[in-house]
Amino acid sequence: MAEALVIISATLRDLCAQDPGHERVPLSAAQGRVLAAELRAPLALPPHDNAAMDGYALRSTDLAPGDSTAWPVMAGTVLAGVSPSRAVPPGHCVRIMTGAAMPDGLDTVVPLESCDLIDGYLHVTRGPVMPGANCRRRGEDVAQGAVALPAGRRLRAADLGVLASLSCAHVEVLPRPRVALLSTGDELRQPGQPLDAGCIYDSNRFALRAVLEGCGADVVDLGCVGDDAQALWQGLADGVMGADAIVASASASHGDADHLAAAVSGMGGLLLQGVRMRPGKPFCFGTVHGNGPVVPIFGLPGNPVAALVCLQVLAGPALAALASDRFWSRRSLRVRLAEPVSKRSGRTEFPRARLLQAADGTYVAKLLAEQGSASLRSLAEADALVCLPESTSLIDTRQWVDAYPILGAG
Numbered sequence: 544m545a546e547a548l549v550i551i552s553a554t555l556r557d558l559c560a561q562d563p564g565h566e567r568v569p570l571s572a573a574q575g576r577v578l579a580a581e582l583r584a585p586l587a588l589p590p591h592d593n594a595a596m597d598g599y600a601l602r603s604t605d606l607a608p609g610d611s612t613a614w615p616v617m618a619g620t621v622l623a624g625v626s627p628s629r630a631v632p633p634g635h636c637v638r639i640m641t642g643a644a645m646p647d648g649l650d651t652v653v654p655l656e657s658c659d660l661i662d663g664y665l666h667v668t669r670g671p672v673m674p675g676a677n678c679r680r681r682g683e684d685v686a687q688g689a690v691a692l693p694a695g696r697r698l699r700a701a702d703l704g705v706l707a708s709l710s711c712a713h714v715e716v717l718p719r720p721r722v723a724l725l726s727t728g729d730e731l732r733q734p735g736q737p738l739d740a741g742c743i744y745d746s747n748r749f750a751l752r753a754v755l756e757g758c759g760a761d762v763v764d765l766g767c768v769g770d771d772a773q774a775l776w777q778g779l780a781d782g783v784m785g786a787d788a789i790v791a792s793a794s795a796s797h798g799d800a801d802h803l804a805a806a807v808s809g810m811g812g813l814l815l816q817g818v819r820m821r822p823g824k825p826f827c828f829g830t831v832h833g834n835g836p837v838v839p840i841f842g843l844p845g846n847p848v849a850a851l852v853c854l855q856v857l858a859g860p861a862l863a864a865l866a867s868d869r870f871w872s873r874r875s876l877r878v879r880l881a882e883p884v885s886k887r888s889g890r891t892e893f894p895r896a897r898l899l900q901a902a903d904g905t906y907v908a909k910l911l912a913e914q915g916s917a918s919l920r921s922l923a924e925a926d927a928l929v930c931l932p933e934s935t936s937l938i939d940t941r942q943w944v945d946a947y948p949i950l951g952a953g
């Protein structure tokens with residue numbers, strides 16, 4: 544399997560060499576997009592010193608040992624959103640609410656619950672008050688001019704918050720990779736259609752699409768073509784013209800109705816057919832161009848679980864490269880198995896598992912009883928794919944292995 548990844552990534556590296564350009568999107572549409580360039584903070588965060596607690600603001604230089612001092616309290620309250628114009632003389636304090644800008648010179652807040660107000664004087668009841676306590680300093684989160692977000696960052700909720708805090712109403716992002724998706728098979732019917740004898744519904748089209756979109760791709764749905772070489776060639780030609788990569792499902796192996804490998808060979812080059820892995824053995828990969836640009840094609844095996852596993856572990860890292868996204872599909876956990884398992888040496892296996900947290904906080908993977916490549920239900924029940932390495936034939940419960948949370952599972 545490692546060789547397959549090398550071939551795929553080398554091909555993608557060559558194809559990704561050209562500049563993908565970038566586009567400007569409103570912040571409200573930026574979730575999941577990939578930042579085109581590092582973002583330097585145009586302003587400090589927070590933009591001004593402000594109170595972290597409701598309480599009384601004072602100067603740390605006025606704090607006496609033991610907090611025995613009582614401070615005269617100025618009239619009024621400093622509220623969030625009010626300009627900190629009011630001067631507070633040395634030795635005095637002022638009531639202040641969380642988020643309000645600290646008046647000039649004040650740097651410490653005594654929380655309401657740690658003090659009493661007696662005859663216009665503030666007395667600390669729960670000390671000691673540390674100099675600078677409960678005051679958020681200008682720029683302590685992000686200094687003005689510092690890198691707030693790195694280039695290539697796939698924007699998540701907190702990133703959008705950072706961008707909003709920095710007044711970025713629009714963001715320069717990389718274009719989404721356009722991935723053409725094609726189902727193949729005479730037996731496939733679309734959900735809602737009558738199910739003719741011997742037919743099944745096209746589940747791959749929807750499950751694969753969900754994974755691709757969840758990972759930031761712009762899916763170009765090429766629909767479903769029958770087991771017809773001509774129709775397959777036409778489908779691939781459409782993909783070449785309108786997408787950066789093609790994902791086709793089924794027709795990948797050597798059966799009488801499996802035309803994908805021949806079509807890829809005829810339209811470009813078949814670089815890989817068959818991978819030492821389970822599920823996913825018939826996976827194929829190549830490039831097609833027809834008369835258009837050169838586009839990588841991932842030929843996923845038809846069995847639904849095999850298709851999703853191959854998309855996640857073989858196509859996923861490659862599509863991540865296409866999107867310049869360092870965070871896509873790379874997450875894995877180290878886990879141990881709940882029970883020892885034996886496997887055939889010489890192929891990497893990806894059984895489905897539920898993850899349980901042990902008392903020491905580590906994860907234990909319990910392999911599902913059903914591991915058939917057509918059993919979508921067991922994939923739906925699983926939390927992760929466990930990676931059982933190619934060279935091993937027995938994995939005991941002490942050995943650490945990688946587990947990949949299933950993409951598209953939330």
Ligand SMILES: Nc1nc2c(c(=O)[nH]1)N[C@H]1C(S)=C(S)[C@@H](COP(=O)(O)OP(=O)(O)OC[C@H]3O[C@@H](n4cnc5c(N)ncnc54)[C@H](O)[C@@H]3O)O[C@H]1N2
Pocket residue numbers: 726727728730731743744745746747748792793794795796797798801823824825843844845846847849916917
């Ligand atoms: N003699 C051999 N037969 C098979 C081998 C083998 O090594 N020798 N490998 C098996 C494995 S493993 C898989 S996986 C499949 C892969 O077959 P293909 O990629 O050629 O796909 P098909 O034969 O067309 O379909 C396989 C299976 O998947 C169902 N399918 C196809 N598309 C969809 C879809 N969009 N949604 C839901 N299900 C789909 C299809 O009906 C078949 O049941 O080959 C084995 N055979």
Ligand code: MOO
Pocket residue numbers: 820821822823824825844846849850916917
């Ligand atoms: O790809 Mo097949 O099992 O490996 O279904």
